[in-house]
Amino acid sequence: MRMLLVITWLLFSLPAWAHKPSDSYLSLSVQNDHVEGQWDIALRDLDSAIGLDRDGDGQLTWGEVRNQHDQIKSYALSRLALSADSQACTTQLLEQLIDHHTDGAYSVLRFRSDCHGPIGQLAVDYRLLFDVDAQHKGLLRLTQRGHTSTAIFSRESSTQNFSIAEQSRWTESMQFIHEGIWHIWLGFDHVLFLLALLLPAVLIRVDDRWQAAKEFSEVCWNIITIVTAFTLAHSLTLSLATLDVIRLPSRLVESAIAGSVVLAGIGNLYPIMLDRRWMVAFGFGLIHGFGFASVLTDLGLPQDSLLLSLVSFNIGVEIGQLVIVALFLPMAYLIRRSWSYPKLILTGGSLTVIAIALIWFTERAFELQVFPA
Amino acid sequence: MIRFLINIHMIGWFILSQIGLVTAEPYRPQDDTQVLERLSFKASDPDTRKLERLRAELRQDPRNLDSAVKLATRYIEQGRSEGDPRFLGQAQAILSPWWSEPSPPPAALLLRATIKQNAHEFDQALADLDQLLATQPTNAQAWLTKASILLVQARYDEARRACQRLARLAASHVLIGCLSDIAGVTGQSARSRQLLREVLSNPDIVRRERVWIATILAEIAARVGAIREAEQSFSEAFKVGIKDQYLLGAYADFLLDQQRYQDVIFLLHSETRADGLLLRLAIAEQGLKLPTFEDHTAELLARFAASRERGTSVHVREEAWFTLALLHDVTRALPLAQANWAVQREPADARILLESAVAARNRAAAKPAIDWLNHNHVEDFRLRQLAQQIQEVAF
Numbered sequence: 001m002r003m004l005l006v007i008t009w010l011l012f013s014l015p016a017w018a019h020k021p022s023d024s025y026l027s028l029s030v031q032n033d034h035v036e037g038q039w040d041i042a043l044r045d046l047d048s049a050i051g052l053d054r055d056g057d058g059q060l061t062w063g064e065v066r067n068q069h070d071q072i073k074s075y076a077l078s079r080l081a082l083s084a085d086s087q088a089c090t091t092q093l094l095e096q097l098i099d100h101h102t103d104g105a106y107s108v109l110r111f112r113s114d115c116h117g118p119i120g121q122l123a124v125d126y127r128l129l130f131d132v133d134a135q136h137k138g139l140l141r142l143t144q145r146g147h148t149s150t151a152i153f154s155r156e157s158s159t160q161n162f163s164i165a166e167q168s169r170w171t172e173s174m175q176f177i178h179e180g181i182w183h184i185w186l187g188f189d190h191v192l193f194l195l196a197l198l199l200p201a202v203l204i205r206v207d208d209r210w211q212a213a214k215e216f217s218e219v220c221w222n223i224i225t226i227v228t229a230f231t232l233a234h235s236l237t238l239s240l241a242t243l244d245v246i247r248l249p250s251r252l253v254e255s256a257i258a259g260s261v262v263l264a265g266i267g268n269l270y271p272i273m274l275d276r277r278w279m280v281a282f283g284f285g286l287i288h289g290f291g292f293a294s295v296l297t298d299l300g301l302p303q304d305s306l307l308l309s310l311v312s313f314n315i316g317v318e319i320g321q322l323v324i325v326a327l328f329l330p331m332a333y334l335i336r337r338s339w340s341y342p343k344l345i346l347t348g349g350s351l352t353v354i355a356i357a358l359i360w361f362t363e364r365a366f367e368l369q370v371f372p373a
Numbered sequence: 374m375i376r377f378l379i380n381i382h383m384i385g386w387f388i389l390s391q392i393g394l395v396t397a398e399p400y401r402p403q404d405d406t407q408v409l410e411r412l413s414f415k416a417s418d419p420d421t422r423k424l425e426r427l428r429a430e431l432r433q434d435p436r437n438l439d440s441a442v443k444l445a446t447r448y449i450e451q452g453r454s455e456g457d458p459r460f461l462g463q464a465q466a467i468l469s470p471w472w473s474e475p476s477p478p479p480a481a482l483l484l485r486a487t488i489k490q491n492a493h494e495f496d497q498a499l500a501d502l503d504q505l506l507a508t509q510p511t512n513a514q515a516w517l518t519k520a521s522i523l524l525v526q527a528r529y530d531e532a533r534r535a536c537q538r539l540a541r542l543a544a545s546h547v548l549i550g551c552l553s554d555i556a557g558v559t560g561q562s563a564r565s566r567q568l569l570r571e572v573l574s575n576p577d578i579v580r581r582e583r584v585w586i587a588t589i590l591a592e593i594a595a596r597v598g599a600i601r602e603a604e605q606s607f608s609e610a611f612k613v614g615i616k617d618q619y620l621l622g623a624y625a626d627f628l629l630d631q632q633r634y635q636d637v638i639f640l641l642h643s644e645t646r647a648d649g650l651l652l653r654l655a656i657a658e659q660g661l662k663l664p665t666f667e668d669h670t671a672e673l674l675a676r677f678a679a680s681r682e683r684g685t686s687v688h689v690r691e692e693a694w695f696t697l698a699l700l701h702d703v704t705r706a707l708p709l710a711q712a713n714w715a716v717q718r719e720p721a722d723a724r725i726l727l728e729s730a731v732a733a734r735n736r737a738a739a740k741p742a743i744d745w746l747n748h749n750h751v752e753d754f755r756l757r758q759l760a761q762q763i764q765e766v767a768f
Contacts, residue, residue, distance in 0.1 A: 021458040023683055038399075043410040048463065056416025063405030097399035098409060103646065103676070105409040108399040134469060135462030135492075137683045152683060 022136045024128055025101075026080075026153075030144040030164055031301055035082055035089065035113040040099055040106040041128065049132050050075050062098070065107065069096050076109055081125040084115035122162045126153035146175035146299045146309060172305060173312040176296075180316020183295050184324070189257050189360060190288055191324060196264035196353045197226050197281055198328055199346050202336040205271055210342035219333060222277075227325060229278040233285025234292060235314050241293035242301070242310050253290040255365035260284035261357035268350040292317060413455060436470045442480045449487060456618035456647035461488050479509050486518060493687045493716055495522050513542040520551050527718035527745060529559050546572040550586050557593035558720060560750030565593055566602070573609060584610045588620050595627045596720060596753040603627055618647060625653040626721070630755065634660040645669070648676050649691050656698050670699050689713040693725045703732040714741060720753050727759035731766065739763045 025040040043060050046052055050071055054064050065072075073093050082089040090113065097108040122142075129136040138153035144164050151160055184190050201222040203210045213219050240246045267280060296313050335341055402409070414421045427444040430437055445464040452460035465488050471477035472485065486501035502519045505512060516538045523532035536551035549572055553565035569590040572578065578586065591606035607624045610617075621644065628637045637657035644650040652673055658666035677692050693709035696702050710729040714722055723742040730739035743760050745751065 021683070022462060023679065040399075044412060044459070047410075047412060048459075053412055053416055056421075058412045058415035058417075059408050060410040060412065061405060062402040062407045062409055065409065066405065095401075097401050099399040130466070131469075132466050133459060133462035134465035134472070135458065139682055150682070 022129065022133050024136075024138050025106075025141075026126070026138055027141045028082075028122075028124070028143070029298055030119055030122060030142070031297070033115055033118050035115065035119070035122070036297075037091075037109075037111045037113065039076065039080070039109040039111070040101065041076060041109070042101075042103070043105045043107055045129055045133065045136070046072060046075070046107060049129055060105070065098070072096065072107060073109070076128065077111075079126070079128040082113045082115070083123045083125075084117070084119040085121050086123075087116055089113040089115035119164050122164055123159065124153075124162070125159045127158055130155040130158065143299055145172055145301070145305075146179055146313075147172075169305060169308060173308055176299070176309045176312035177316035177319070179295075179299055180313040180318075181320040181323075182316075183292065183313075184317050184320035187291070187295075189261055189357070190291070190321075192353050192357060193257075193261045193264055193284065193288065194227075194230070194321065194324060195328065196261060196268060196350060197230070197277060198223060198325065198332070199349055200268055200271065200277075201226065202329075202332045203342060203346070210346065212336040212341070216333065219329070223325060223329060225278040226281045227321065229282040230285040230288070231318060231321070233282040234289035234317070237286045237289030238292045238296070238314060239289075239310060241290050242296055242306070248290050250294055251364065253287065253294065255361060256287045257291050258357050258360035258364050260287055262354050262361060265350040265354035265357065268346060413451060413457065413460075431467065438471075438478055438480065441467050441470075442484065445484050449484065452491075453618065454616045456649070458491075461491055464488060476504065479505050479512065483512065483515055483518070486515070490518065490522055491687075495526060495716070498522055510538075511542055513539055513547070516542065517547070517551060520555075524555055524558075525717045525719055527749070529555055529749060546575070546578060546582065546586065550582070550589055553593070554589050557589065557596070558749065558751055558753075560752055562593050562597050562752045566590060566599075569593070573606075580613045580615055584613050584615055584617055584620060587613075588617075588623055591627070592623055595630070596755075598754045600631070618650070622649050622653065625650065625657075629653060629656055629660075632660060634658075638663075645672075648673065648688060651676075652691055652695050652699075659699060673699070690717065690722055690725060693729065697725065697729050697732060703729065707733045707735065707738055711738060718745060720751065720756060723751075723753075723756055724759070727756065727763060731759060731762050734766045736763055736766055 022042060022045050024042070024045070025038075027038045029036045043052065043065065047060060050068070052060055052064055052068055052072075054067070073096070077091055077093065080091070082091065092112050092114070094110045094112055097110070099106050099108045124140065126138045126140075128138060134155055136155070140151045140153065140160075142149050142151065142162055149162070151162075153160065200210075202213055202219050204213050204218075205211075213222075237246070241248070264280065264284065267277075292313070296310070299309075299313075301309060332341075332345075335345075414424070416422075416425075424444065424447060427440045427447075430440040431444065435441075445467045448460040448464040448467070452458065452464070464484065465472065468481055468484055468488075471481040476482075477485065482501050482505040486498040486505070489495075489498040489501065499519065499522055502515050502522075505515050506519070509515070516535050520532045520535035523529075523535060532555050533552065536548060536555065539548045539551055549568050553569050556562070557565040569586055572586050573583070573590065587606045587610035591603045591610065594600075594603035594606060604627075607620075607627065610620050611624075621640065625637050625641055628634075628640070634657040637653060638661070641650050641654040641657075645654065651669060655666055655669035655673060658669060673695055677688065677695065680688050680692075689709055690713045693706050693713055696709055697706035700706075706725075707729040710722075710726040714726050723745060726742045727739050730736070730742075739760070742756075743763070746753075746756055746760055
């Protein structure tokens, strides 16, 4: 009968369509002499490695995680070693946050590794969890000079080398232009801000009522002043922040950007600064520039061609912005005389912009998750 | 003013949720009591304490074979009931002292084969089993596992021979289950169903084995269109009360085939963690045009992308099915279905290959599955219908 008992546990095949296996997500962004990193590790994995469920109720609360930040830190940092040109880098943990991936909650570790001088060859030694889960993988995204590459760490290949290669100035510059264009298109807050400012540009205000602008040149002039002011302002702060002259906390910057979108929308409903909209564009443009700067830093800035990448990224942002204007202007100009433009498009559009931006503002300023992921 | 703010907030929330512009940034929770994650084991369970003891023993002596086998077995069992591959990786880690050895002890060899089988490394798993059976020809579990791999590879004669070795090693119902699973595909479904029904009428069959036998019977009955018998057998399997991912998936497939979408949603609404079950749930939601369908499709898309990124390919059958049924992308579904057919050949694999070929109007692509149907006299009325459809497809 012994055999029968054995059989009870392994009948036919296990379902192969199980859920996601254990992965961690490691992002490294190489900046001349140091590396900025973010490491997302599943809470379930941390629990099986060091035991987070202190009260043993089968649930992990934020309190349990927070109380064991030190253990998480020392466990994780002991399993990741970076070295540049055979010299070990010193890693410092900056903060621990929470994020939700498709398969559950992750602990997010943000860190910085200093590597005594410019990095030529980066070696990454990854040993997280392999002793506990032999099928664990570490998915790496390495960013340098606007260029991203990926690699996978497994038990069989736990150490990998990356050369922080010299690239031709031209490719590098194209990469940053490309990133700049995409950033303005995908960064919906910038698009919304710009649209909010542009919505009334095809109208003029006569006796407290909206009227369609008569001349195309008038409309163009309106738009040129707004876009130029926005560009000058964000280029200024983008440069200052990238060159490390001014530094602002990202939470402040991100909330202020959301706030600027709200105010731009309100400005359309209560038009008091109509003739000086370029000043609004300039003032808030200063804040948006700081937002661009944090993106640029994440891309991994080459120290020797800092200026080139800065200028290229900025050119990309301007191209992206001009495309938006080029799409918006003809359409708005054509329908500006219709009764629906001031009511439906200007008022309705501005209200929509305000609504969306208010949510962003709440999320960013109070660190609330309005949408549980 | 406040009411205006609240209203406008609601509008923003609605717009963002509709267009999916959700900014999922890492955050710092504000509330210590916020539950972030639910775990598989509760430390307060006596069962978990037993596992903890085994883990402690292994920390002292990682080469303690007895504890390692016990713990790895428990993990594989947990993986089966939850469908979580983490447990297989953990079982593998426990076996690491023996993992790369050319000839590990028999107990470790059996577990190694099981883990490799689950990773779809079928040939390596068979090699391990053959090595084990050369020294331990009476190991019933090894014969059974071997038969199941050969069945998935459509090597029916060899699978049958492996089952027959169980005759003197295990109780008769294990032999019947093993053989019927093969015979149910290869043209002897009536006899198989009769034998399996007799087995189930015996009240002494232990729980896991009852789930196994009832599931085999239900699937055979469903394939030949005996809907009522299939329904009864599925409910027999569920009555045992062991959570089993395979059973959930098989029953969901049965319900989907009859367009009983509401029942699928009732069955699977809380099973969103396992990819295969989430896929079936999303198909049902699509059938009922529920709004959750889009979220679940997006989620599955992300999971298949992640699986490709990590370089594993155990999900190809599901990915092909997902691509065809939810993305409606025929040109990508067919190569996936073909790649899957090269690895595994069960009725479900033939089904996705034929469906993709019909959708792509590609008769040549269907040929391997049709040859398999005819050569083995496969009894499956839906596969026969699909084979008929592909014949009608004009060149």
